[in-house]
Amino acid sequence: MIKIICICTFAILALNSVRSLPMPDYVVPNTPENLERLKNLGPDDLAEELSGQFEGDMVMSPSEIAQLIGGNKNGKTGLIAERFRWPDNIIPYTINEEDFSSAQIHYIHLAAERLMEVTCLKFVPYREGVHTNYIWVTGENSGCWSYVGMRNGRQQLNLTPNNPEVGCFRLYTIVHEFMHALGFYHMQSATERDEYVRIVWENIQAGTQNNFNTYDAQTITQFGIEYDYGSVMHYSRTAFSINGSDTIVALKDLGDSIMGQRVRMSDKDIARINAMYCPLSPRPPPPQSLTEFFYRLNNGMNKLFYNIFSRF
Ligand SMILES: [Zn+2]
Numbered sequence: 001m002i003k004i005i006c007i008c009t010f011a012i013l014a015l016n017s018v019r020s021l022p023m024p025d026y027v028v029p030n031t032p033e034n035l036e037r038l039k040n041l042g043p044d045d046l047a048e049e050l051s052g053q054f055e056g057d058m059v060m061s062p063s064e065i066a067q068l069i070g071g072n073k074n075g076k077t078g079l080i081a082e083r084f085r086w087p088d089n090i091i092p093y094t095i096n097e098e099d100f101s102s103a104q105i106h107y108i109h110l111a112a113e114r115l116m117e118v119t120c121l122k123f124v125p126y127r128e129g130v131h132t133n134y135i136w137v138t139g140e141n142s143g144c145w146s147y148v149g150m151r152n153g154r155q156q157l158n159l160t161p162n163n164p165e166v167g168c169f170r171l172y173t174i175v176h177e178f179m180h181a182l183g184f185y186h187m188q189s190a191t192e193r194d195e196y197v198r199i200v201w202e203n204i205q206a207g208t209q210n211n212f213n214t215y216d217a218q219t220i221t222q223f224g225i226e227y228d229y230g231s232v233m234h235y236s237r238t239a240f241s242i243n244g245s246d247t248i249v250a251l252k253d254l255g256d257s258i259m260g261q262r263v264r265m266s267d268k269d270i271a272r273i274n275a276m277y278c279p280l281s282p283r284p285p286p287p288q289s290l291t292e293f294f295y296r297l298n299n300g301m302n303k304l305f306y307n308i309f310s311r312f
Pocket residue numbers: 048056057058176180186
């Protein structure tokens with residue numbers, strides 16, 4: 001009996017020590033060139049593309065990157081995997097206030113409010129002892145970046161301080177980083193993106209081609225909503241350009257706004273968040289074109305066949 005009690009006590013202690021381990025830090029130091037450009041941003045530059053992480057602003061472990069690039073057939077990482085989602089749609093967050101001015105702190109809260117206004121998400125102040133997993137917003141000078149989806153424990157989300165609507169402090173750049181923390185990747189990583197955009201490989205800086213990967217349909221999903229040039233998660237058309245010329249060219253006219261915009265969440269961004277977190281209400285908007293109707297139909301059929309045949 002004593003032996004069993006000892007084993008149980010040891011097991012509980014071991015479990016607690018695993019739980020209390022700090023989250024591994026996978027942030028990569030930004031390059032001097034990017035840091036210089038971050039100080040002198042042009043009007044069309046996106047600070048998140050210059051932040052030195054995977055695809056610019058996504059902090060990922062080497063194994064996550066390998067799985068994404070290699071194509072994870074088990075659907076256990078990335079946007080589809082439910083273990084990376086915030087339970088009950090509640091996202092506790094806290095701001096490292098000493099890094100920011102009161103105007104910047106206001107802007108961070110405002111970004112969370114913008115997300116709450118159009119979804120069932122609840123951003124709440126982190127409370128020690130109540131919340132285990134939470135976002136920790138910091139203001140280091142390395143750019144804007146976030147982990148993708150909910151991790152274990154405190155997960156850092158960084159925004160280099162700047163004036164409101166400049167660099168990392170564009171309101172919808174903050175929304176963009178929060179959307180990574182919710183579990184969204186970049187729009188141009190969509191499985192079917194080559195039907196919608198042409199990547200101009202010769203204009204891309206050497207060594208940054210990995211930023212233009214697509215991910216397979218078992219890792220990420222579009223939730224039956226068509227590709228979206230106007231997504232707040234889309235790169236700019238000159239992302240990672242070696243010469244200022246376009247690296248991403250639209251192939252279709254979907255009647256959308258500017259590629260790489262950071263002035264609003266598109267209707268499809270809102271629909272995707274609601275599809276991931278709030279499937280019961282509100283529902284995604286009706287398809288806005290015949291193309292989107294057939295796209296959703298095709299997507300639904302693919303999902304049905306996948307669910308049937310993956311059982312064999
Ligand atoms: Zn991003």
